[in-house]
Amino acid sequence: MIEIKNLHKSYEMGSSSLHVLKGIDFSVADGxxxxxxxxxxxxxxxxxxxxxxxxxxDQGTYDLDKIRIANMDExxxxxxxxKFLGFVFQxxxxxxxxxxxxxxxxxxxxxxxxxxxxQVIALNYLGKVGLKDWSSHLxxxxxxxxKQRVAIAxxxxxxxxxxxxxxxxxxxxxxxxxxxxxxxxxINNEGKTILVVTHEQDIAEMxxxxxxxxxxxxxxxxxxxxxxxxxx
Amino acid sequence: MFNIERWTEIFQSIQKNKLRTALSGxxxxxxxxxxxxxxxxxxxxxxxxxxxxxxxANNVIYIYPGKTTKPYGGFKTNRRIELKNADIDALxxxxxxxxxxxxPSLFVSEPISYGLESFTFEISAVSxxxxxxxxxxxxKGRYINEKDIKEKNKVVTIGRLVARDIFKGDDPxxxxxxxxxxxxxxxxxxxxTSGDTEENKLIIPYTTxxxxxxxxxxxxxxxxxxxxxxxxSQAVKLSDNxxxxxxxxxxxxxxDPSGIRIRNVADEIDRSLQFANALQIxxxxxxxxxxxxxxxxxxxxxxxxxxxxxxxxxxxxxxGAEPNEIIKMILTESIFITAISGFLGMVIGIIIxxxxxxxxxxxYFITRAGVDLNIAFSATIILIIFGVIAGYIPAKRAAQIxxxxxxxxx
Numbered sequence: 085m086i087e088i089k090n091l092h093k094s095y096e097m098g099s100s101s102l103h104v105l106k107g108i109d110f111s112v113a114d115g116x117x118x119x120x121x122x123x124x125x126x127x128x129x130x131x132x133x134x135x136x137x138x139x140x141x142d143q144g145t146y147d148l149d150k151i152r153i154a155n156m157d158e159x160x161x162x163x164x165x166x167k168f169l170g171f172v173f174q175x176x177x178x179x180x181x182x183x184x185x186x187x188x189x190x191x192x193x194x195x196x197x198x199x200x201x202x203q204v205i206a207l208n209y210l211g212k213v214g215l216k217d218w219s220s221h222l223x224x225x226x227x228x229x230x231k232q233r234v235a236i237a238x239x240x241x242x243x244x245x246x247x248x249x250x251x252x253x254x255x256x257x258x259x260x261x262x263x264x265x266x267x268x269x270x271i272n273n274e275g276k277t278i279l280v281v282t283h284e285q286d287i288a289e290m291x292x293x294x295x296x297x298x299x300x301x302x303x304x305x306x307x308x309x310x311x312x313x314x315x316x
Numbered sequence: 317m318f319n320i321e322r323w324t325e326i327f328q329s330i331q332k333n334k335l336r337t338a339l340s341g342x343x344x345x346x347x348x349x350x351x352x353x354x355x356x357x358x359x360x361x362x363x364x365x366x367x368x369x370x371x372x373a374n375n376v377i378y379i380y381p382g383k384t385t386k387p388y389g390g391f392k393t394n395r396r397i398e399l400k401n402a403d404i405d406a407l408x409x410x411x412x413x414x415x416x417x418x419x420p421s422l423f424v425s426e427p428i429s430y431g432l433e434s435f436t437f438e439i440s441a442v443s444x445x446x447x448x449x450x451x452x453x454x455x456k457g458r459y460i461n462e463k464d465i466k467e468k469n470k471v472v473t474i475g476r477l478v479a480r481d482i483f484k485g486d487d488p489x490x491x492x493x494x495x496x497x498x499x500x501x502x503x504x505x506x507x508x509t510s511g512d513t514e515e516n517k518l519i520i521p522y523t524t525x526x527x528x529x530x531x532x533x534x535x536x537x538x539x540x541x542x543x544x545x546x547x548x549s550q551a552v553k554l555s556d557n558x559x560x561x562x563x564x565x566x567x568x569x570x571x572d573p574s575g576i577r578i579r580n581v582a583d584e585i586d587r588s589l590q591f592a593n594a595l596q597i598x599x600x601x602x603x604x605x606x607x608x609x610x611x612x613x614x615x616x617x618x619x620x621x622x623x624x625x626x627x628x629x630x631x632x633x634x635x636g637a638e639p640n641e642i643i644k645m646i647l648t649e650s651i652f653i654t655a656i657s658g659f660l661g662m663v664i665g666i667i668i669x670x671x672x673x674x675x676x677x678x679x680y681f682i683t684r685a686g687v688d689l690n691i692a693f694s695a696t697i698i699l700i701i702f703g704v705i706a707g708y709i710p711a712k713r714a715a716q717i718x719x720x721x722x723x724x725x726x
Contacts, residue, residue, distance in 0.1 A: 088335070133720050136634075136719065138634060138720040138723070139718060139720045158638070158715075159639060159640065162633060162638040163636065163638070164636070165636050166635065166636020167687045170692075173723065177630075177723060181328075181332035182332070186328070190632070191635040191636055192322065192636075193325065194632075194635060194636040194637050198321070199324060238635070276362075288707055
């Protein structure tokens with residue numbers, strides 16, 4: 085599903101440049117649940133942003149579902165993001181003046197799906213994350229866990245090939261973190277490829293594979309026995 | 317361009333962000349409102365001015381003969397120049413293509429009496445064209461005519477106030493009145509809208525007066541009219557030509573400021589018009605200034621709006637919004653808000669202008685305060701266009717920033 089070869093990325097910081105990713109080789113197969121770990125500054129978020137076409141690489145190749153992602157203009161990147169990728173952010177990034185249903189329906193709007201159809205699909209996904217009854221609530225009326233579940237429903241709504249989650253539990257307490265991870269596991273079990281960036285060991289252990297990043301290179305890449313969450 | 321889905325998105329954004337919408341809408345409304353009111357009051361100021369000075373407009377040139385102040389052509393200085401009937405005829409002939417009427421006049425100072433009573437009124441010995449030049453309106457009988465001029469008849473047309481004072485309601489037509497030692501027959505009564513001065517006059521044929529003055533052919537002031545549609549500069553040229561023609565004919569030094577003097581009403585009007593134009597320029601500047609202030613206001617608010625929405629735009633981009641879609645969304649929203657509130661401001665401004673107490677305004681030298689609808693519309697449209705431009709620049713920038721940067725924005 086994802087194939088990365090010799091990926092480099094630097095940030096210009098005034099006169100000096102910060103080399104964040106120093107040659108990443110990495111591939112993800114269909115249906116995997118991968119945790120990308122590392123301390124802050126290890127380059128894990130940068131890697132996710134490049135994977136999510138939210139940022140460009142300087143060097144190296146990136147293939148997503150056998151499509152070469154390189155030097156795309158914004159318009160094309162927007163279309164690819166819309167079709168292939170779903171995002172879950174640490175800070176949820178819901179649009180505050182739209183209710184839960186409208187937030188979930190937004191990616192469908194950019195696919196040109198009609199309003200009626202959007203609402204049906206969005207409601208279906210809200211049901212999937214257990215928030216059918218909260219569809220008319222604004223983000224400000226939802227708890228952190230609920231917000232993240234709305235964000236997950238939104239990421240799923242466009243039926244992407246890959247779900248990218250950047251510290252999805254970073255802003256949540258441990259109980260809600262469990263709920264959210266249980267949801268991610270459930271979605272993964274249904275066949276969706278998911279990448280989770282985290283710096284928490286226990287969250288990483290809920291995935292099927294852990295990739296450890298340090299100073300811009302992969303130092304460890306191992307399959308783990310998944311810690312499956314029950315009874316939440 | 318019309319896309320129901322986008323409009324639904326936009327209406328939601330407008331509806332859910334009432335403060336933002338109100339703020340930007342108010343900037344536009346206020347800008348156009350202040351423009352309309354200031355411009356309207358400025359127009360009122362201009363109207364007052366034109367009413368005061370320009371309605372007395374007249375296409376008349378007056379010629380005043382006087383004393384020379386320079387020796388010329390063998391004549392000594394301080395010579396009294398007298399215009400004669402022959403000069404008038406020569407003038408008529410020379411300028412036949414450009415002048416309409418010539419009205420020679422003589423100043424008359426004679427005691428006036430009717431029966432046993434005596435009165436003091438001004439007497440003008442003139443030609444029939446005096447009626448047209450002074451805009452005398454006949455109430456009764458007739459004005460002095462060409463036949464009177466030719467036959468030197470002792471007839472008089474009197475002003476309304478003269479008739480009232482002397483005849484106290486009786487019909488003056490056909491009665492005889494004494495001007496000096498001679499008896500004149502009253503043939504008509506006139507009125508004049510410009511005021512009492514003219515209505516206190518008695519009008520007699522200038523030739524009759526010349527005959528009384530022992531057959532003199534001298535005339536005093538001469539009034540000349542020309543085509544009403546002429547511009548001020550044409551009129552000035554004509555009066556210059558008349559002046560040099562007469563100076564040559566009467567052997568007056570061309571550089572002599574006295575001798576033959578000319579007063580050109582059109583020239584005075586021209587100067588008044590210049591002042592009116594200066595007023596117009598001031599009014600226009602005030603208008604443009606207000607518009608610019610409005611445009612700056614909109615630009616600020618648009619920059620603020622886009623800044624405030626940076627994160628939302630980042631989310632939209634992450635979810636698959638194309639840069640063009642972002643620009644279209646912001647622009648359509650800003651056009652919609654500026655158009656609605658712009659026209660609202662325009663309508664409110666016009667309503668306020670029209671409801672202002674006109675008599676109260678009169679005290680401030682403002683008459684018929686109002687704004688031309690074309691100007692109001694143009695100003696509103698200019699403001700909308702600039703609102704769009706002002707919205708486009710930050711929208712384009714927002715559409716170009718990477719979603720990751722926008723998402724980081726707090």
